[in-house]
Amino acid sequence: MSQKNYAPIGVFDSGVGGLTVAREIMRNLPNEKIVYFGDTARVPYGNKSREAVLRYSRQIIRFLMTQDVKAIVVACNTASAMALETIREEINIPIIGVVKPGARVAAQVTRNHKIGVIGTRATINSCIYKEFIQRQNPEIEVIGKACPLLVPLVEEGWLKDAVTVEVARRYLEPLLRQDIDTLILGCTHYPLLRSVMRELVGEKVRLVNPAYETAKDLQRLLEERGLASPGKEEAEFPYRFYASDSVQQFKDFANSILPYDVGMTKQITIEEY
Amino acid sequence: MSQKNYAPIGVFDSGVGGLTVAREIMRNLPNEKIVYFGDTARVPYGNKSREAVLRYSRQIIRFLMTQDVKAIVVACNTASAMALETIREEINIPIIGVVKPGARVAAQVTRNHKIGVIGTRATINSCIYKEFIQRQNPEIEVIGKACPLLVPLVEEGWLKDAVTVEVARRYLEPLLRQDIDTLILGCTHYPLLRSVMRELVGEKVRLVNPAYETAKDLQRLLEERGLASPGKEEAEFPYRFYASDSVQQFKDFANSILPYDVGMTKQITIEEY
Known part of the structure; x- marks a missing residue:
């Protein structure tokens, strides 16, 4: 058991939809911290080319790495379909899609x-x-x-x-x-x-x-790799939310579907990663 | 009266919506040829920053210029709001928005x-x-x-x-x-x-x-500047359609709202302009 076990899970989506996946992780893995990124400035991914989706996903993963995540969940159907297999080869932490x-x-x-x-x-x-x-x-x-x-x-x-x-x-x-x-x-x-x-x-x-099946798969994966958090660690913001566009609309949506009020939300310039 | 009078009007939008503007130009200015560009790979513009919309609009205008258009209609509310005034200073042909x-x-x-x-x-x-x-x-x-x-x-x-x-x-x-x-x-x-x-x-x-008011404004503008086409010129494709993503869906939508079957549609890589 190392400090790594207390590191957060990185979750990303093209926008707010992936919050349903974050919600299942909160419900089923209550000891885990989460860093969520929603690419709200470039949503939707569905009509973008494979190259664009891969480029965007790589930027997001570089950002999540700066947050010291221990595993990544691609909570976006398009990125799971177009980028996941390629990215798995490029990083040294576990990554799963939906x-x-x-x-x-x-x-x-x-x-x-x-x-x-x-x-x-x-x-x-x-x-x-x-x-x-x-x-x-x-x-x-x-x-x-x-x-x-x-x-x-x-x-x-x-x-x-x-x-x-x-x-x-x-x-x-x-x-x-x-x-x-x-x-x-x-x-x-x-x-x-x-x-x-x-x-x-x-x-x-x-x-x-x-979303539910992905949370269960994540749970199995963390246990297999010895990465599960052994308990709830005190943290000011166990769930942190980032978006690439203005966070107000993001926050409203998140508050309407998550079981508690969203604390930390921040806009970042994802193109810089 | 010069060859310029027979040049086409350039019309662009973030996607297919601007076809309603093209339709009004077809109805009200039947002598004019049209080159339409729909940025279907990057639609919608509504959630993008001013810088992004300006950059996209400049690329599209460079493309339209290669088609020797005599005037440009920005058939997109977002680009009209965010980019039109800046671009007007940068080009030497008339440009109007919706x-x-x-x-x-x-x-x-x-x-x-x-x-x-x-x-x-x-x-x-x-x-x-x-x-x-x-x-x-x-x-x-x-x-x-x-x-x-x-x-x-x-x-x-x-x-x-x-x-x-x-x-x-x-x-x-x-x-x-x-x-x-x-x-x-x-x-x-x-x-x-x-x-x-x-x-x-x-x-x-x-x-x-x-859309209708824009077509009427375009008509006045062309007349004032001596740019109106004096009559219908024989052309294989008086109306040409370009899009930045696959044209099939574009074509289906265009055929459903335009008063005739769309002839020439072509996908181009707009980032190269």
Whole structure:
């Protein structure tokens, strides 16, 4: 057990969506400190080239390294798909993304081998969930559906609104018609719509929340590597939040979804890293 | 009358929204050729810094100059607000934006001096319409309302959908309660929701479409400077479209709103300009 065990976890996303992943880490690994970075000035990553996403991710990782993190969670579907494998070769601390944990669990729980995946247009077009699921079991049919209106609805705060229910109903209809028994919430914003989704798909469809599965994978990883924190250490700000654009909007959103008021938030110039 | 009169108009936007401005130019100035550039790889501009928007705009203008345009229309509210005045000093051809024409007409037509403006969060927070309107008449009250869900609804193609009507109704309600008699459609996507807006605001509220007013301003400008095209010149592609990301989605959207099928579309690397 060394000082390293008390070091924070670095978590990053293109914006605020990854806060749902941070939230699961807070809930499931309460002893761990977190440094979160949201690239709010360059959001969204979904329409950027692989080169751009890789360049941005490298800058963010250099910044997180200055915060002495002991492990990194890529809480962004696009960066997990486009940059994670390359970056893993370049750094000497553990790093995990959100796609593989969700895909693995979905492949394990499906009975009829029909899995639905909802996400942004970029995530669905990348077929990244399909690729990871079929690596587990090539027999599984994976049906993707892009839901471009759901992120703006969440960011507008209309979480349990009739409009949101109607929009989600239309997106899910073709998946349910194809008889899926498992649905991956393949965008970090979607866990905030979990109760809407549950109502629409009924009890028979298993909902897979990659944010939760990622926190569980992180827990296993820290234990295997002897990196888990043995207990809560006193710290003024166990959770620190950084963003590349003005923090006010970030703070409002974070306070609306996290179980406590966000203390330390700071804007940084990420291009300098 | 010189060869210059037959040169095309350069029109640019952060994405596809500026096509509504191109459409008004096609309708009102049918003799003019157009080169359109949509910065689809870097959309949206609304959350970017002034420096970034200025840098992007300069790159685009350098590209348009290689196409020998005779005048430039900044068909993007953010770039009109953040970059237009600076760029005007740097180039030797006429350039106009979308904000001033709409603001001028709204200030002229209001009777009760209460104007509503709807737009993206960035446009409304910039207060650019308010600034231009109150330069005309400081007595006018300008009430802004950010409508972040409307662009994704338009891009999803839900133009006359019940969901869109309900969302727009909620956004317009506080403006109507404040008794506006004029409403500026302060985002290039919104003219596509004109019939929805008309239904919601009734006949008493005057709708101002900056895309149309910009086309009329361009017409006056070309005539004043002796730059108007005297007639339709035979050209394989009188309207040419360029984008900084894959053109398929751009083409689909363009074909859905323009009065004919888009012929020439091409992806270019805008960072090289």
